[in-house]
Amino acid sequence: MNAIELQAVTKRFGRTTALDGLTMQVATGEVHGFLGPNGSGKSTTIRVLLGLLRADSGTARLLGGDPWSDAPALHRRLAYVPGDVALWPNLTGGEVIDLLGRLRGGTDPARRAALLERFDLDPTKKGTTYSKGNRQKVALVAALASDVELLLLDEPTSGLDPLMEAQFRAVIADERGRGRTVLLSSHILSEVEHLCDRVSIIRSGQVVESGTLAELRHLTRTLVVAELAAPVPEGLATAPGVHDAELDGHRITCQVDDTELGQVMSRLSALGIRSITSTPPTLEELFLRHYDESGR
Amino acid sequence: MxxxxxxxxxxxxxxxxxxxxxxxxxxxxxxxxxxxxxxxxxxxxxxxxxxxxxxxxxxxxxxxxxxxxxxxxxxxxxxxxxxxxxxxxxxxxxxxxxxxxxxxxxxxxxxxxxxxxxxxxxxxxxxxxxxxxxxxxxxxxxxxxxxxxxxxxxxxxxxxxxxxxxxxxxxxxxxxxxxxxxxxxxxxxxxxxxxxxxxxxxxxxxxxxxxxxxxxxxxxxxxxxxxxxxxxxxxxxxxxxxxxxxxxxxxxxxxxxxxxxxxxxWAARRGRAEAVASLATPGALVRRLQRGQVIGWTIGLLLFALAMGSLSTAFDDMLEQVPQLRLIFQRMGGGAEQLVDAFFVALLSIVAVLIAVVAVQLFSRLAAEEERGHAELVLSTGATRGRLLGAYLLVAALAPALMLVAVGAVMALNQARATGDWGIVAEVAGAGAALAPGGLLVLGIAVLLHGWAPRLAWLTWVVVAWSLVMVWVGAALDLPEWLTELTPWSPLPQLPVEDMDWLAVLGMTGLAALLLGLGAVGYRRRDITST
Structure with missing residues (x-):
């Protein structure tokens, strides 16, 4: 069963369409990366899942329930970390952690202490005196210290320093080991690449790509740089499956569709290969490609 | 520079x-x-x-x-x-x-x-x-x-x-x-x-x-x-x-x-590393957030009531100094007793509007909590919208009503001490209670707007500001009476000068309850947005 099921969900704010028939699934037990630039609809999706916003059309299922009508019951089984954590000015970090934990149905004191240690967080400071990163840590500790099935994390590391980000990755790896489902919205690609089993890429309120990293790569192009024995024939640049080719005497740099890779290779070897490198696309390139194409 | x-x-x-x-x-x-x-x-x-x-x-x-x-x-x-x-x-x-x-x-x-x-x-x-x-x-x-x-x-x-x-x-x-x-x-x-x-x-x-x-x-x-x-x-x-x-x-x-x-x-102080055991419900959070404001307003209003109350006995001095005033007031249809009562009524009607300001301010904290993203954090837990709204309503309805009763009681203390008639304390406290439905109606308007049209929340302040100007200086502005009487408090009986009017008090309370209920329905249906 899927922990999250969104089927053609649309949400408008006045004239702007924040979600435009968004469809995505997150399987139980997986760490799912939710990628997209600012304003693409990531936070709106999470707020629909939290029952804070009501979808205009489409269906949403969360942990087998309806996120709008079953909100409080479902919320006891999940924890949420917003992208911009706002703390009450007159409550300490420790008080916020305890309050949110209790509202969710209780925290594990040992785990709370371990997480405070791990994230190097002082729980006695008042809300306003924390930095952005520390406010985020408060919400992270509160979320991770309760025993829930699903974690909804909205850009949780945007304020963390590299050291803390490493800690965060280790903690999420632990969580996966315990069988929790995680929806991790982010625009930090290396983080998603490290942590996530599957990825959904969202653009203008629609999921444009979804799958495992391997699947996504399969559909894409490989960067090929080759040094040939003979000058590169002009015709190669316009061969099927070859894109963005740059010819420089004996040297060719191009993107090749994975489906045409075999064909291109045999043409190259017919010309006599002196050296060749082929690089699979990084998530970053995948991502940029989607956005570049949308721009055109 | x-x-x-x-x-x-x-x-x-x-x-x-x-x-x-x-x-x-x-x-x-x-x-x-x-x-x-x-x-x-x-x-x-x-x-x-x-x-x-x-x-x-x-x-x-x-x-x-x-x-x-x-x-x-x-x-x-x-x-x-x-x-x-x-x-x-x-x-x-x-x-x-x-x-x-x-x-x-x-x-x-x-x-x-x-x-x-x-x-x-x-x-x-x-x-x-x-x-x-x-x-x-x-x-x-x-x-x-x-x-x-x-x-x-x-x-x-x-x-x-x-x-x-x-x-x-x-x-x-x-x-x-x-x-x-x-x-x-x-x-x-x-x-x-x-x-x-x-x-x-x-x-x-x-x-x-x-x-x-x-x-x-x-x-x-x-x-x-x-x-x-x-x-x-x-x-x-x-x-x-x-x-x-x-x-x-x-x-x-x-x-x-x-x-x-x-x-x-003033340096920010450190606080507890762990929350007290009672901080576990939306109600406890709201009480914690509003505590300072409620205590501050209560102390301020009670001091004001004490100070104003100390003036009530000055009427006797005044009548002694200017005996012909007694004649004037008698001719106008009231004795010295009514003079003191009128003093309490005049002050209570101003305080009643001021306390409505407190009520609206206490309730408007919910809107601020939504705007700052605090409400989102609370509502992402097991807390329901109904309970969150209810927690704010309880404080915003109860605290101001109790303040109004307390102000009435404290204001009459000096008079009671001077005359030995302690019944007046209960009487003026009751006069305060009779004006409380006005504040409740204002709160009802605030909740209705918050539930259905949060962007129009300022309309509540218009009602309060209008009432404040009318009760304070309205009589001096040459406006038609129906206009100056157009406040939530006008239909309510001004005890002890006027007789108790249960219909007005209960009707106003009922209307307020209706608005509160309608507002709550809207609040459970609308989007919670933050900036």
Whole structure:
């Protein structure tokens, strides 16, 4: 069963369409990366899942329930970390952690202490005196210290320093080991690449790509740089499956569709290969490609 | 002071509607009162009226001692002058904090300070814009009073007095903004200072003791009236607010040098590492968030009630000093007893509206919590919207109602002590309770708007502000009665002068409950958005 099921969900704010028939699934037990630039609809999706916003059309299922009508019951089984954590000015970090934990149905004191240690967080400071990163840590500790099935994390590391980000990755790896489902919205690609089993890429309120990293790569192009024995024939640049080719005497740099890779290779070897490198696309390139194409 | 010019323009741009609304509203009240003078004061009867007003402690406590009621100008200064001065103070405190500490707290000042901007430039810019608004108010008042035919000298003294009292409180706001890191606390500090000044002058002016009366000189809100516009102006009195404003503003700049950006001089204290066991429900959170405000308002209102109550026995002195007054009041259909009752009624109707301000303020915290993203955090847990709303409603409905009853009881204490008739304590407390449904109705409007059209939340403040102006100065403005009676409190019985009217009390409560319920339905259906 899927922990999250969104089927053609649309949400408008006045004239702007924040979600435009968004469809995505997150399987139980997986760490799912939710990628997209600012304003693409990531936070709106999470707020629909939290029952804070009501979808205009489409269906949403969360942990087998309806996120709008079953909100409080479902919320006891999940924890949420917003992208911009706002703390009450007159409550300490420790008080916020305890309050949110209790509202969710209780925290594990040992785990709370371990997480405070791990994230190097002082729980006695008042809300306003924390930095952005520390406010985020408060919400992270509160979320991770309760025993829930699903974690909804909205850009949780945007304020963390590299050291803390490493800690965060280790903690999420632990969580996966315990069988929790995680929806991790982010625009930090290396983080998603490290942590996530599957990825959904969202653009203008629609999921444009979804799958495992391997699947996504399969559909894409490989960067090929080759040094040939003979000058590169002009015709190669316009061969099927070859894109963005740059010819420089004996040297060719191009993107090749994975489906045409075999064909291109045999043409190259017919010309006599002196050296060749082929690089699979990084998530970053995948991502940029989607956005570049949308721009055109 | 680098970059001051652009910062002034920025502050002006961000606060123009705020100041414009205040200045226009305050200016409108003044010439309207002057124009209504002829209707209110019968020329043949002026001397008697003046004697009555001069000796009536209620009027003196609420409005200050009249100086010259034989001219429309003098009458206006007495009837609405001190009110306008207090309001100018509120405008200045809120305005200065809004463009200094609030901007700093939200992190916007940091962005500006990182540019080519002097350390004190944002503070000075915020203060300058507030001073500009005070000056505009002064000029508008002076011009409009001259325009309705009052002497130029008096009008200038009136306008300058209002502007300078405003400037003094701009200084208060600027100092408060240096002390605390939170804009909310800074505003509260400034408004508390103003409330203390108003109470000081109310006690001083209402007193029959000549020595106590001199204390009014210590209250900045009274300095405009002490200039005596339209009555042989004492121009030198204007030096008091001018010097005070300069001292306070210099102090604020000096204090700003001694603190870090983003922090206040009062250091933030550390707190508990773990929450107390009871902090586990939305209700507990709301009580924790509202605790300070409820305690603060309660103490302030009870002190006010105590101070005002101490004046009630002055009626006996007054009647002893001016025996013919007893005849007048008897002719008007009431004895001395009713005089004291009328005093309680007059005060309670003002306090009832002020307490509605408390109720709306307590409830509006929910909207603020949504805007700041706090509500999102709470609603992402097992807490339901109904329980969150209910928690705010409970505090916003119950605390103000209890405050109103307590104010009534405390206000009557002195009278009960003097006469030995302790029944009056319960009687005036009951009078307070009978006015409580008015506040509940205002709260109902606030909840209805919050549930269905949160962007129109300001409409509630319009209702409250309208009621406040009507109950305070409405009688002096020459408006039709149906208009001045158009407040949530008008249908309610004014005990003990009027008889109990259960239909009005229960009807109003029922209507309020209906609005609360409708609002709750809307709140459970709408989107929760944050900025």
């Amino acid at each position: 680098t970059g001051l010019g652009s910062l002034v323009r920025l502050a002006l741009r961000r606060s123009r509607w705020f100041y414009l609304a205040w200045v226009l509203a305050l200016t409108a009240v003044v010439p309207l009162t002057a124009a209504a003078y002829e209707q209110i004061v019968d020329p043949g009867n002026a001397d008697l009226l003046i004697a009555t007003m001069t000796n009536n402690p209620t009027m003196r406590a609420m409005l200050g001692p009249p100086v010259d009621l034989t001219s429309a100008g003098g009458f206006t200064v007495w009837r609405v002058g001190t009110f306008a001065a207090a309001m100018a103070g509120i405008m200045a405190v809120l305005g200065v904090v809004r463009s200094t500490r609030a901007e700093e707290e939200d992190g916007r000042t940091e962005l500006l300070r990182s540019g080519a901007t002097g350390r004190h430039a944002p503070l000075v810019a915020g203060v300058l814009v507030a001073l500009l608004a005070c000056a505009a108010l002064g000029v508008a008042v002076a011009a409009s009073m001259t325009a309705v035919g009052e002497p130029v000298a008096g009008s200038v003294a009136f306008g300058a007095g209002l502007a300078l009292v405003g400037a003094t409180f701009a200084g208060v706001g600027a100092v408060a903004a240096q002390l605390t890191a939170s804009a909310r606390t800074a505003k509260a500090l400034g408004l508390w200072t103003l409330a203390a000044a108003y109470t000081l002058r109310a006690v001083a002016d209402g007193s029959t003791d000549e020595a106590v009366r001199q204390l009014a000189w210590g209250s900045p809100v009274q300095w405009m009236a002490l200039t005596r516009p339209y009555a042989d102006e004492r121009w030198w009195v204007l030096a008091l607010p001018a010097v005070t404003a300069v001292v306070l503003l210099t102090l604020a700049v000096g204090l700003e040098t001694r603190r870090d950006h983003g922090s206040g001089l």
